[in-house]
Each structure stands twice: as C-alpha cells, then as structure tokens.
Amino acid sequence: MLANVIAFQVGWFACVLGAALGWPLIGTAVALAIVAWHVRQARPARAELALILIAAAIGALFDSVLTALRWIVYPIGTLIPGTAPYWIVMLWMLFATTLNVSLSWLKHRLAVAIVFGAIGGPLAYLGGAKLGALELANRPAALLALALGWAILMPMLLAVASRYDGYAYRRVRTR
Numbered sequence: 001m002l003a004n005v006i007a008f009q010v011g012w013f014a015c016v017l018g019a020a021l022g023w024p025l026i027g028t029a030v031a032l033a034i035v036a037w038h039v040r041q042a043r044p045a046r047a048e049l050a051l052i053l054i055a056a057a058i059g060a061l062f063d064s065v066l067t068a069l070r071w072i073v074y075p076i077g078t079l080i081p082g083t084a085p086y087w088i089v090m091l092w093m094l095f096a097t098t099l100n101v102s103l104s105w106l107k108h109r110l111a112v113a114i115v116f117g118a119i120g121g122p123l124a125y126l127g128g129a130k131l132g133a134l135e136l137a138n139r140p141a142a143l144l145a146l147a148l149g150w151a152i153l154m155p156m157l158l159a160v161a162s163r164y165d166g167y168a169y170r171r172v173r174t175r
Contacts, residue, residue: 004101007034011094012124015087020132024077024087031090038097042166051164052096055157059092060084062149071142072125073135088134099161100168106154107162113155121150 011031018027035052042048063084066072077085106113122143128134136142 001102004038004098007038008094008098008102010034012091015091015094016128016131016133019074019076019085019087019128019134022076024085028077028087028090031087031094035090035093035097038101039166042100043169044166046166047164048097048100048166051099051161051166052093054160054164055096055099056089056093058153058157059095060089062153063088063092066142066145066149069138069141069145071136071138071145073137074133075135096157096161099157100165103158104161104167107158110155113158114151117150117152117154118147121154122146 011027011034014030015024015027018024018030039045039049039052060083063072064082067074067078067084068082074085074088077087079086106116125134125136125142125146129136
C-alpha cells in the first residue's frame with residue numbers, strides 16, 4: 001500500500017512539474033512506467049487495465065468539458081484544441097492505480113468517498129495551478145465544477161474499481 005501511495009505521488013509530481021516546466025512527455029513517461037508496473041502486479045491484469053482505461057476515458061471527457069468551457073486552461077500538452085492534454089489523462093490513469101490499493105478502503109464508505117472527491121479533486125487542481133501546470137481561468141466556476149464533478153466521479157470510479165479489481169487476490173491472501 002505504501003508503495004502505491006509513493007508511486008502515485010512520484011507520478012503526480014512528474015506529470016505536473018513536467019507540464020509546468022514545458023516537458024510534459026517526461027512526466028507522462030514516468031507515470032506510464034508506474035501504471036505499467038501497477039498493471040503487471042495485478043491478477044488478473046486485464047481487470048486492472050480495464051479500470052485504468054475506463055478512468056482515462058472518464059477523465060478525458062470531464063477535463064475536456066472544463067477545457068471547452070474555458071474554466072481550466074492547459075498551456076501545454078493538448079493534442080486537439082479544446083480538449084484535455086495527454087498528461088492530465090495520464091494523471092487519471094495514474095489515479096486509477098490507487099482505487100484498488102491505497103484507496104480501496106473507500107469502496108464501502110459512500111459518504112466519505114463523496115467528501116473525499118469534493119475536497120481532494122479541487123485541491124489537486126489547485127496544486128497543479130500553483131505549480132504552473134494549468135490555469136483556473138474562471139476560478140469560482142472551475143472549483144465548483146471540480147468539487148461537484150469529483151463528488152460524483154469518486155464513488156463512480158470506486159464502483160468501477162469494485163467490478164475491475166486486479167488486487168482483490170492480495171487482500172484475500174493477507175487476511
């Protein structure tokens with residue numbers, strides 16, 4: 001579990017600082033290596049990979065809406081104008097690696113998951129903005145959308161993680 005938390009933090013900082021410093025491919029490569037390592041540890045790996053790809057699709061859509069509304073501006077890494085940059089989609093994939101490991105305790109705590117999402121989601125974006133990776137162009141609207149979005153998406157992602165859990169075997173073995 002500790003390795004999962006540390007790996008997520010390393011990947012998050014690599015992506016955010018990479019984007020802030022104008023090198024988004026480096027951060028994306030670091031995060032991709034972490035995701036690949038995570039999937040390799042899973043049994044079945046296909047389940048965990050499915051979760052990660054679903055989270056990427058959800059995240060790409062969510063962040064693309066906020067980008068299209070011009071509430072969040074990403075100065076680098078956007079392949080298609082008005083959509084989320086590839087490095088932020090990679091962060092969604094990286095976040096998915098925590099759902100069946102370090103955040104698995106949230107799966108049966110719906111109220112806590114909602115609060116966790118409503119607070120943690122916006123804080124992560126604020127951190128990214130303070131480091132220079134993104135701009136909250138319409139700060140009030142962006143923070144409200146992030147809080148509401150993450151309050152909905154966190155329990156949704158945990159439900160998907162329950163369906164596609166490549167780490168359930170480890171929890172059963174250690175009990």
